[in-house]
Structures are given as C-alpha cells and as structure tokens.
Amino acid sequence: MALTPLAERDESDTSPGHPPRRPGMPWRSGWWPAGLVLVATAAVLHAYGVSLVTSGVFGLYVGLAVALPGMLLWRLLRRGPLGEDLAVGAAVGYGLEILAYVPARALGVPLAALAAPAAVLVVFALVPGLRRNWRSVGRAPAGWSWTLAGIALVLLFWSTVYFRHHGFGWPSYGRPDIDLPFHLALVGELKHHMDLVTPWVVSEPVYYHWFAYADMAATSWATGIEPYVLVARLSMLPVIFASVVAVAALGRRVAGSWRAGALTAVAAFFVLAPDPYGWVQDLFYRDYGFNAVDDGSDIRLTLWTSPTQTFGSLLFVPLMLVLLDVLRDPVVPRRKWAALAVLPAAVMGAKASFLPTLLCALLLVLAVHLLRRRSLHRRAAVALGIVLGWMVFAQLVLFGGESQGLGLGPLDVLRRNPAGVSTHYTEDPRGYRLVVLLALTLLGWAAMWCGAAGLGRRRLLDPDAVLLAGLPLAGFAVLLLFGHSGGQAEGFFLQGARPYAAALATWGLLSLLPGRSRRRAALGSVLGAVLAGVALVYVIRLADGGEVPVIGPERRAAAVTLALVWPWAVVGAVALGAAVLAWRARSAFAAGLVVAFLLGCCAPTAVRQMGYAYADGRDNGWHDRADLWPVVTEGTLEAGRWLRDHSSPDDLVATNMHCAYEGRRGRSACDRRHFGIAAYSERRVLVESWAYTAEAHDQELVQGVPQEHTDYWRPRVLADNDAAFADPSLETVGRLRDRYGVTWLFTEDDIMPSSPELPRYATLMFRAGHCAVYKIK
Incomplete structure (x- = not known):
C-alpha cells in the first residue's frame, strides 16, 4: 500500500478557496509564532554579544539570498503553505548558494555568487508562467505553527549551552x-x-565534506560578518529552525495530516531513549547531552559542534521528499526526476554519512519488492543508480577514496556507551558486558520507535515504508558494525536517520488511534498512558538512588550488571505485560496505548537534558565561560x-x-x-x-x-x-x-x-x- 494521499487525510481545512477557521482570532495566524521565534532569537543573540544590526543583516541575507529563491525553485515541484515551502526551500537555497559560490570563488570574485539567487528572483518575477510560485497554497493550522515554534524555542535555549562556553574575548575564546x-x-x-x-x-x-564551510564563507563575503560569529552564533540557527519545519513537512507528507507533521517533529527531537537511572552520567556525556544509550539524539551539542551534520540533515530532507513521491505517485513528472538527479549533489558534500545510508535503504526496497512481487522495482532501481553515481563521485573526488578513520569494528561503539563508561563497566570490555549494553540499546530503540508496528506487516512492506525503515536500520547497522578513531563519527549515520524513524513511528501510532469522530474520547486514555510511563520512570529513579554504581573494591561486575539491567527490566516487563493484554484484546487502540506508555517512559530523558542545561547555566554562569x-x-x-x-x-x-x-x-x-x-x-x-x-x-x-x-x-x-x-x-x-x-x-x-x-x-x-x-x- 502506498503512502496515504495527503488530500484524503489532511484535516487542516486549508484547501484553496476554503476560508480559514475563526478568522477573528489573530493569534491563530502563523505569523505570531514565527514572530515570537524571531524576537526571542534576536534577544538571545544580543545577550550573547551579537548586535541587532548584525542579526538583521544575517537574517536578510538568509531570507533573500537563500530561503526565498530556494522556495521558488522548490515550488516548481510542489506548492504548499508558506512555512513549509520556506523551510524546505531553504535547503534548496543552500544548495544553490554553494553551487554558485564554488565557481565564483574559483574565479576570484566570490561576491558574484549573489548573482544566482538574484537571477532566480528576477526570473520568477518576470516570467508569467512562474509568477504563481510567489503565492502559497493553503495555510497551516495554528496548533501546528505553535507546536513548531515551541520546538524551535526549546532548541534555541539548548543552543545557549554552546553559546555560554564560546565567548568573544579572553579567556573564553581560549577554552572552546x-x-x-x-x-x-x-x-x-x-x-x-x-x-x-x-x-x-x-x-x-x-x-572532507566542506559544503557547510562554503556556506559560511559565502555568508561572510556577502555580509561582512566575522567567521567566528557565524560558526559560534549565527549560521546553524536558521538551519536548525528550518529543519524543525522541514521534518514536520516530511511527517505530513508521510502520514497525511498536520497533526502527524507536528508529532513527527516532536518525536524527531524530543523522543529520547528511556533513562531510568537515578544517577547522572560521566561529566563528558552529561555536558554534551548524550543519553544512557546511543539513540541518535539531536538534543546534544553536536547540533553545534558538528555543523556538517546539522547542515547535511537539512539538505537531505528535500531529497527524501522527492524520493518518496517517486516511489508513491502513479505518474512521476520529469521535473521530479530531474530534481532527484540533482539533489544528491548537495547532500554528498554536506555530510558523507547520508548517501551511504540512503543507498542501503534503497537496496532494502529492491530486496523486499523482489521477494514480495518477484519483480524489479524500476523506480527504486533508477534512484539507486543515481545515488550510487553521486556517492562514487563523492568518494573519489571529494574524499579521495579515504575512509577518514572509519573501519570495521563490531560493537566498538559500546565500549564508549555512556552508562558503561560512567560505571567503569567498559574498562574491561568483555563480551558479555558488550552484549548487555547492546540489549539495553535495542530496548531503548524499541521504546522510541515501536509505533511503526502499528502500520501492520503489509503496510510496512510497501516501498515507501521500507525506505523510511531502511534509513535507521542502516544507521544502526553502521553503529554496531563499524568504529571510528575519533570515537563518534559512526554515530552520525544513526543521527541522520532519526527524522525518518520518527515519521514512520508517528504514522504507525496514528494508525492505531481512533479516527476524528472518537479522538476526544480517546485523548484522556492516551494521556493517561503517557503519564503512567512518566510516573514509572520517576519511581524507578527514586528507588535506584543517586549513587553511580561504579565497579571497584566494594562493587563487583555482577552487581554493576544488575544495577544497569534491573531498571530497564522493570520498564520492559510492564510494557510486555501491557502488550500481551492488548494482543489478547485484539484492539488496535489498546496497542496504541502501549506505544503511548513507552513514549511516556522516554519523556523524562528530554526533561533531564533540559533541566541540566538550566541548572548548569544557573550554577556556573550563562556567559563567557572558561571551564572547558x-x-x-x-x-x-x-x-x-x-x-x-x-x-x-x-x-x-x-x-x-x-x-x-x-x-x-x-x-x-x-x-x-x-x-x-x-x-x-x-x-x-x-x-x-x-x-x-x-x-x-x-x-x-x-x-x-x-x-x-x-x-x-x-x-x-x-x-x-x-x-x-x-x-x-x-x-x-x-x-x-x-x-x-x-x-x-x-x-x-x-x-x-x-x-x-x-x-x-x-x-x-x-x-x-x-x-x-x-x-x-
């Protein structure tokens, strides 16, 4: 079964000609949450040493030279609401910026790169057949807009964890x-x-994948802003904010409703693996936002410490949107095939980890279709050829055939498992210890993304669903089978796949819940299940106590093994019992409540992350820190x-x-x-x-x-x-x-x-x- 067509499940009442709901309420306009995010961002940046003039110049550049021309180009493929098109268009605009900057810089006239976005604006303004792309189609509901604004504000607050350690003067700049x-x-x-x-x-x-640095270089030339200010303050913020909206657009495209889009964005950023321990982790993992097990979280400082990962994540979204259309639509226009042929070029130099995982996902699509239908999925095969071609080009030309320290290393990542390091459990990385940590990691992923099972076997085997599932499966395989000498790069494969796992899980969860007519009646039960999961984790943490169970003279490895396992065993036993009851009841809604319970178990992890970010600033200072x-x-x-x-x-x-x-x-x-x-x-x-x-x-x-x-x-x-x-x-x-x-x-x-x-x-x-x-x- 293909992805549910958007028109069948879109609940926004935003089709052309349909009046928006409650026009007399101005706060229902999407401009209010967007304005709040802009004002809050300007205020935070000003508090961290960036003048309002600098922020304004940067914002104008991103808006006029990146997002707006990118939006117009994106609308050649699909025209929708302004917010979605600007966000996905920003990804396209960054690709255009880099494509223009490379030859301009090579010719010694870097400012000539501005000619490309200017040409796009002029052409779309003068050519009659293109003028319609200046107009949006439909309007996002207020709940969607405010939800995404809330996510953006939380990520803005999280960014201050990075800002507070990277001041503009000595001694702060000496300890970045x-x-x-x-x-x-x-x-x-x-x-x-x-x-x-x-x-x-x-x-x-x-x-190396250097496209993010080309973007910053182009921005510095066009605006005169110092590269330090771009790297440490400005450049990643629009990428992060656009990613929130773009992921929501992906979720809406997958499951066919605004609600699904908003929930996908929430899940992508805030559904983290359960952390049922009462104690906190080793300082490095705590400070950088890593969880007890590696769950590909974006609520960690790699949002800023790895601008290539953040940049690549955004540029990958339009490629996936086009690829989903290619796999789903009965007829694929030539312009979408052209876009599919071009978009991997921007992704390949933005981050090296995306195209390999996509290649694996497409191979999975071909294999599943071959087994089910006894035939070749031709569109997936063509897409595979395109991705493979760009990946080979990138590996030979951009990366010189080098592995950059990535090589086979089965379970190497578990030697750096945060819970294992914090308890000294991995100082002697015996096989059974790594297996224990592997089991906990698998349980964490099952808790986060078990909603995907709600699609049922037949839906999960459709090409588009297989593609979405293939990305996190490939990322997880890389995490378990490969190792990197830098100790983190293998995790980027998993991190980049997170939004697509979130979209698949959200789609499955909503398939289990009642339709619109019974939604309000079911809402109380769903919230009750979520709160039950939250309560269980806090009870376990209280029982566990705050002492880290470190291996030493007073605590043997068997005792630490028990300390690591029993909190997860309690969560798993309760969830398993609930799942058995749901299976016996043969009720999809009961299964949805089990998923909601597990999501409740995940919620305290994000709360702990944000709580630490606040407590750290309160206790150690919000500005110009010099303690790295x-x-x-x-x-x-x-x-x-x-x-x-x-x-x-x-x-x-x-x-x-x-x-x-x-x-x-x-x-x-x-x-x-x-x-x-x-x-x-x-x-x-x-x-x-x-x-x-x-x-x-x-x-x-x-x-x-x-x-x-x-x-x-x-x-x-x-x-x-x-x-x-x-x-x-x-x-x-x-x-x-x-x-x-x-x-x-x-x-x-x-x-x-x-x-x-x-x-x-x-x-x-x-x-x-x-x-x-x-x-x-």
Missing part, C-alpha cells in the same frame, strides 16, 4: 570545544581559496586577525607550536589538534598540526597511536620548520622563505619560547598575549 578552531580554519580556507588544501598543514589535501579544556593560546585571536588584515591570502605562515594547549598541560603525549593560527589568521600554515587529516588517520595503523598523537610523516619538513625558531640564522630562516615559500612567522612563547635571536632575521610586526607575528626579512 576543541573542534571550533578546526571549523574556523576550514571556513577561512573556503573563504579565500578553491584549490583546497588543509590550512593547518599544507602538504595535505582537503578530503584550554586549546587556544592567549593572543591567538588578536594576532591572527592582525595577520589576516596585513597579509595576502596566498601568503604562507610557519609556527613554532604544534600541540594543542590541552596536550601541553599535564599530559605526556602531544595533542596534534592545534588549529588556532589557521583559524584566526585565515592563512595557510606550513605545519601547525596534522590531526584531522586523511593521512593522520592512516598513520594510526602505522604508528599504533590515535591520530591526534601521531608523529608527522614528513620529518624533514618539520625539522626545517622548527630549526628556524629554535636556531634562527640566515640559513634556517632563509630555508623557510626560499624552499617552502614562507613569508610570516607566528610564535607562541608561553610554553616553548622561540630563540631571542629570531628578531635578527625576521621583523617583529605585532604582539598580543603570548603570541607574536614576524615577517621574514
């Missing part, structure tokens, strides 16, 4: 998330070059920006420091994630560090250490570099200038001072904090 300088360095590279090299070690090419690990030296920002303003983008810099600050304080091994000079100067550095490169990941196997602790594989280059600072002379400094083309020297003298003889061979140009900039004579 360790990946922030990495992101800034790549934005700087995309801002000034298109013959891309790794800016912190110029011997290495960029084999130190990774940037004092003066780097000021000296880097001076160098940016007084040098050419083609100038090459050398430095005497190659260890991140955290690697130089209290650790025996040097941490090679030192990106601050390339980040703030927006200049290429001969050898600043070499972590986060394809070769560094390859060297892990050769050297037997994690990539951030490897030795540089070009020892002669490193020796020549360091000699100029440790033993400056006409020969050593001249070698940097003549052999390697170095123009500037950037020193960090707090830990490893350069030689006092250096000013004889290079002119001191600027000093700030512990940093100094020299120009080679």
Whole structure:
C-alpha cells in the first residue's frame, strides 16, 4: 500500500478557496509564532554579544539570498503553505548558494555568487508562467505553527549551552570545544581559496565534506560578518529552525495530516531513549547531552559542534521528499526526476554519512519488492543508480577514496556507551558486558520507535515504508558494525536517520488511534498512558538512588550488571505485560496505548537534558565561560586577525607550536589538534598540526597511536620548520622563505619560547598575549 494521499487525510481545512477557521482570532495566524521565534532569537543573540544590526543583516541575507529563491525553485515541484515551502526551500537555497559560490570563488570574485539567487528572483518575477510560485497554497493550522515554534524555542535555549562556553574575548575564546578552531580554519580556507588544501598543514589535501564551510564563507563575503560569529552564533540557527519545519513537512507528507507533521517533529527531537537511572552520567556525556544509550539524539551539542551534520540533515530532507513521491505517485513528472538527479549533489558534500545510508535503504526496497512481487522495482532501481553515481563521485573526488578513520569494528561503539563508561563497566570490555549494553540499546530503540508496528506487516512492506525503515536500520547497522578513531563519527549515520524513524513511528501510532469522530474520547486514555510511563520512570529513579554504581573494591561486575539491567527490566516487563493484554484484546487502540506508555517512559530523558542545561547555566554562569579544556593560546585571536588584515591570502605562515594547549598541560603525549593560527589568521600554515587529516588517520595503523598523537610523516619538513625558531640564522630562516615559500612567522612563547635571536632575521610586526607575528626579512 502506498503512502496515504495527503488530500484524503489532511484535516487542516486549508484547501484553496476554503476560508480559514475563526478568522477573528489573530493569534491563530502563523505569523505570531514565527514572530515570537524571531524576537526571542534576536534577544538571545544580543545577550550573547551579537548586535541587532548584525542579526538583521544575517537574517536578510538568509531570507533573500537563500530561503526565498530556494522556495521558488522548490515550488516548481510542489506548492504548499508558506512555512513549509520556506523551510524546505531553504535547503534548496543552500544548495544553490554553494553551487554558485564554488565557481565564483574559483574565479576570484566570490561576491558574484549573489548573482544566482538574484537571477532566480528576477526570473520568477518576470516570467508569467512562474509568477504563481510567489503565492502559497493553503495555510497551516495554528496548533501546528505553535507546536513548531515551541520546538524551535526549546532548541534555541539548548543552543545557549554552546553559546555560554564560546565567548568573544579572553579567556573564553581560549577554552572552546576543541573542534571550533578546526571549523574556523576550514571556513577561512573556503573563504579565500578553491584549490583546497588543509590550512593547518599544507602538504595535505582537503578530503572532507566542506559544503557547510562554503556556506559560511559565502555568508561572510556577502555580509561582512566575522567567521567566528557565524560558526559560534549565527549560521546553524536558521538551519536548525528550518529543519524543525522541514521534518514536520516530511511527517505530513508521510502520514497525511498536520497533526502527524507536528508529532513527527516532536518525536524527531524530543523522543529520547528511556533513562531510568537515578544517577547522572560521566561529566563528558552529561555536558554534551548524550543519553544512557546511543539513540541518535539531536538534543546534544553536536547540533553545534558538528555543523556538517546539522547542515547535511537539512539538505537531505528535500531529497527524501522527492524520493518518496517517486516511489508513491502513479505518474512521476520529469521535473521530479530531474530534481532527484540533482539533489544528491548537495547532500554528498554536506555530510558523507547520508548517501551511504540512503543507498542501503534503497537496496532494502529492491530486496523486499523482489521477494514480495518477484519483480524489479524500476523506480527504486533508477534512484539507486543515481545515488550510487553521486556517492562514487563523492568518494573519489571529494574524499579521495579515504575512509577518514572509519573501519570495521563490531560493537566498538559500546565500549564508549555512556552508562558503561560512567560505571567503569567498559574498562574491561568483555563480551558479555558488550552484549548487555547492546540489549539495553535495542530496548531503548524499541521504546522510541515501536509505533511503526502499528502500520501492520503489509503496510510496512510497501516501498515507501521500507525506505523510511531502511534509513535507521542502516544507521544502526553502521553503529554496531563499524568504529571510528575519533570515537563518534559512526554515530552520525544513526543521527541522520532519526527524522525518518520518527515519521514512520508517528504514522504507525496514528494508525492505531481512533479516527476524528472518537479522538476526544480517546485523548484522556492516551494521556493517561503517557503519564503512567512518566510516573514509572520517576519511581524507578527514586528507588535506584543517586549513587553511580561504579565497579571497584566494594562493587563487583555482577552487581554493576544488575544495577544497569534491573531498571530497564522493570520498564520492559510492564510494557510486555501491557502488550500481551492488548494482543489478547485484539484492539488496535489498546496497542496504541502501549506505544503511548513507552513514549511516556522516554519523556523524562528530554526533561533531564533540559533541566541540566538550566541548572548548569544557573550554577556556573550563562556567559563567557572558561571551564572547558584550554586549546587556544592567549593572543591567538588578536594576532591572527592582525595577520589576516596585513597579509595576502596566498601568503604562507610557519609556527613554532604544534600541540594543542590541552596536550601541553599535564599530559605526556602531544595533542596534534592545534588549529588556532589557521583559524584566526585565515592563512595557510606550513605545519601547525596534522590531526584531522586523511593521512593522520592512516598513520594510526602505522604508528599504533590515535591520530591526534601521531608523529608527522614528513620529518624533514618539520625539522626545517622548527630549526628556524629554535636556531634562527640566515640559513634556517632563509630555508623557510626560499624552499617552502614562507613569508610570516607566528610564535607562541608561553610554553616553548622561540630563540631571542629570531628578531635578527625576521621583523617583529605585532604582539598580543603570548603570541607574536614576524615577517621574514
């Protein structure tokens, strides 16, 4: 059975010509919740150092150069309400922006990228046949708009967890998330070059998904906003907000009602795996928003610490919407096939994890259809060919055939299971312990997405439903079968599939509940089931107590195993008992109540996340925190920006420091994630560090250490570099200038001072904090 046609189940009364409900109530307009989100966002940004003028300029750019032209292009495929079309259109608009920026930057005229959105606006304004795309079709109901606004406001609040640790001055900028300088360095590279090299070690090419950085570079050129402000404050907010609405649009397309769309968005962001423990987790997992088991949650700091994941998640939605139409509609217009052929191009460079999971999902569609119908699903086969073609192109051209540290590692992710690490259960990762944690992880996923079973076997085997199920199944398989040396990348496959699991589960749950005529009568029972699940989790937490069951002299592994398992066993036993009763009653509504109960068990996890975010700000400060690990030296920002303003983008810099600050304080091994000079100067550095490169990941196997602790594989280059600072002379400094083309020297003298003889061979140009900039004579 195909997806239920939208017209059959749309309960919004928003078809053309139908008057909106209760026109006399202004708060029922969608402009009110949208306005509230905009005002709240401007206020929060102002509180975190972004002026209203800067926010306004950024908002105008995103609206006029990204969302509006993208909306018009999207409406060539489907025209709907303004909010949905703007959100999905924003994804299309970002793709257009990148497609225009790449050749413009390559030609040395980056602002020429603005010609593409301008051309779209002009063409759609002047061509009579396209003018209708300026008009919306239908209007979203007030409940839908306010629900999505509420989700956006919660995510805005969650974003402050990131904002409070990333201030604009010292010492806050010296203690960021360790990946922030990495992101800034790549934005700087995309801002000034298109013959891309790794800016912190110029011997290495960029084999990475860099489209998000191209967006930030284009935005910086068009608005004049500092890349730091874009990375740490602005650029992800419209992506996050658009994702909320786009996911709701996906849910409405899947299940055919506004209610389904709103519930899909709620589920995608706030239905987290049950956390029945009374104790809190290890500080790292707690601070970054990880749950007791890996559930692909978006309520974690990867919303900001991984802009590529957040950016890719949005760009993937229009591709999925078109693909669902291709699998569902009796006749597919050529323009949708054209869109299907083009949209993967934007996704492939936004995040490398999306196309492989989609490829697996399409293979599952083909396999299921072949077994059921004994025939080839031709549309799925064509889509598979398109996705495979773009994936091969991306792997060979964008990623150079490199794995970037991802390889086979069955159950490796469970060694970093938050509950296991917090209790020291995985310090000795024996097989039975990993199996225990695997069982808990599976239970968590069953609790979140068991609503999908409400579709029944026949519906679940339809191509569109199989596609939706295939994405989380593929993501979960990657999570369990592969490992990444960085300790997290395999989880992005699962995280990106979450909205589609949410859409499928919501569709199934609504299939179990009564129709519109009996909905109010059933609402009390559904809420009662949800509250029962909430109550059960809080009772278990109270019984469990606040002490972390850590393995040690007073607690053996068997006791910790019991402590980890029994709270889940209680939840599972109650749910299983309820499911047996529902099965005996042969009642779909009773089965829906079981699903609602399990969703209630999930709810306290999101409440705990938000409660910690508030308590952390209240107890430790809301602004300019400096309590993360130190990774940037004092003066780097000021000296880097001076160098940016007084040098050419083609100038090459050398430095005497190659260890991140955290690697130089209290650790025996040097941490090679030192990106601050390339980040703030927006200049290429001969050898600043070499972590986060394809070769560094390859060297892990050769050297037997994690990539951030490897030795540089070009020892002669490193020796020549360091000699100029440790033993400056006409020969050593001249070698940097003549052999390697170095123009500037950037020193960090707090830990490893350069030689006092250096000013004889290079002119001191600027000093700030512990940093100094020299120009080679």
